[in-house]
Amino acid sequence: MAATQKLYPRATVKRVVKAHSNRNVSKNADILIFLDYMLFMQELMRESSIQSRKVGEKNISPNSVRKVTEKTLRRFKG
């Protein structure tokens, strides 16, 4: 992983969450939120690669991503 450079813009994540929830985000909670997002991405890519392999595509196609998005999002429902 790219540890040397910044992994993600912390302020952006904070603003995103704040905009959606209309609440403030405590100082370091965004790290955890981004951690959760990374887990989500991992799951999403895993599912979509499985899906694309099932269909027989070489690379991950947008359709397979769209197909698994719902499932993955539901799995990440709190």
Add this chain to the structure above:
Amino acid sequence: MSTTPNSRRRSPRLSEVSESFSPIGDTTLTGLSRLPIHNKFPLTPSRHATTSTTPSANRFTPRNRGAGAPATPFRLNAIQRRNANTPGRDRRKSGRIQRETTFDILRNLGKALAPATQPIRSSPSEKPEPEAPELAEPERDEFEILDNEPEMERPRLSLPLEEVYEVDEEPELRPPRLSLAIEEDDITVEYPRRATSELDRGRLSMMGPRMSENFGDATRLESDDEDDGDDTGLVQGDDDGDEAEETITSQGAFDRGGDTEDLGRFNFEFNFPSPPAPGVGDLDQDAPMQDDEGFELPPVDMPLDLDVGPGDDNDDVSSVSDAGGDFGMEFPAAEPIAMSESQSPGVAGGLREEQQYLPGVKQKKLSRHGIPVPNLPVGVVKKLAMRFARARHGSKAKISKETLAAIEQASSWFFEQASDDLAVYAKHAGRKTIDESDVTTLMRRQRHLNNATTVFSLAQKHLPKELLQDMRLAMPP
């Protein structure tokens, strides 16, 4: 004839038996065994018995069958068919018995007695009908007067062979009534649920006077709100102005809707995350989404509704505000959708709607709280996606631009969903800020954290060191 070879065959074995018996020392048996004639007798009777029974059986079975078979012609038929299938069975039978059964005898007799008979025809149905009422009427006069029924048809004893096709031609039965037309507005009929939600689109405007009768239909409002909220909001406003008391009487129905409100939210949860192809299905999905979001609109949006209300129906503000008071949650729920879809896209809409109107513009999306939502930078998303895709596909994983767009869409939905959940958790804890504990709660509920996995182990796995340190500072153990 059968005995002689048998006896010859038996004799050596008997001698063996006798010799085997002799060493035992039974003197009487040895003495007896020497006599050959005497030897035969203990065995031959049984042998005779078997040989005698089998020919007698052979001789008697046909006779038995001849006696028992033709009891009914069907049985005879069955026997004949069976014999035809297994021809070896009646090889030994004499053909006379098979040819002459009692049925044949009877048939011959019948032919001799009545040479000119025709095969049986089905009895005509026309004749007995005029007879039937004459016969029936004197018997059951009172009943017929009483219930005035058409008398029962006399049962026919034979099948109406030639009438089978005529019945189809006769228009005795009217064609079955098709489903009710939408126009005939019979409220007493209980429609199936789905049907109501479709029917009501036309009927909602004239729903006012009958609402109180419409007892079982309380869910209709919910479903209609889900389908498309725009006409419900405005049209209800019209109704309230016209017939205020009806809506008051129907308030019970609306309150009953409050029970099913959770059902609506339940549906919403299932509807929500399905990502359609971006342009196509968005409108359909937006309606339930925005509907549900409308429930939680801050009261800032409320006066907006009231301003628009009298503009649409030229009535006094009091009725509208009255209606708003009556409807409680439903009324403001329906209004903003209508507004934002029809007039001004930017007022109270949610995220998805904005994308629909302004597909290309970035950084202008508004959350449903009216706060602009920035996008995550594409590079970050792509880096993450590549990282996880590489773990699966090896180093040659490629992510096309469209795939990246889909991933971005998914991640923006993820943030929306996660932020909503976090806000709920924080609100439940009575806080104004989203805390680390909220996030851990969320992750625990997502089954990412359990007894074996802590936040720190996950973070150690995924996050760089600096962030890990920050996190540790923020959350002591």
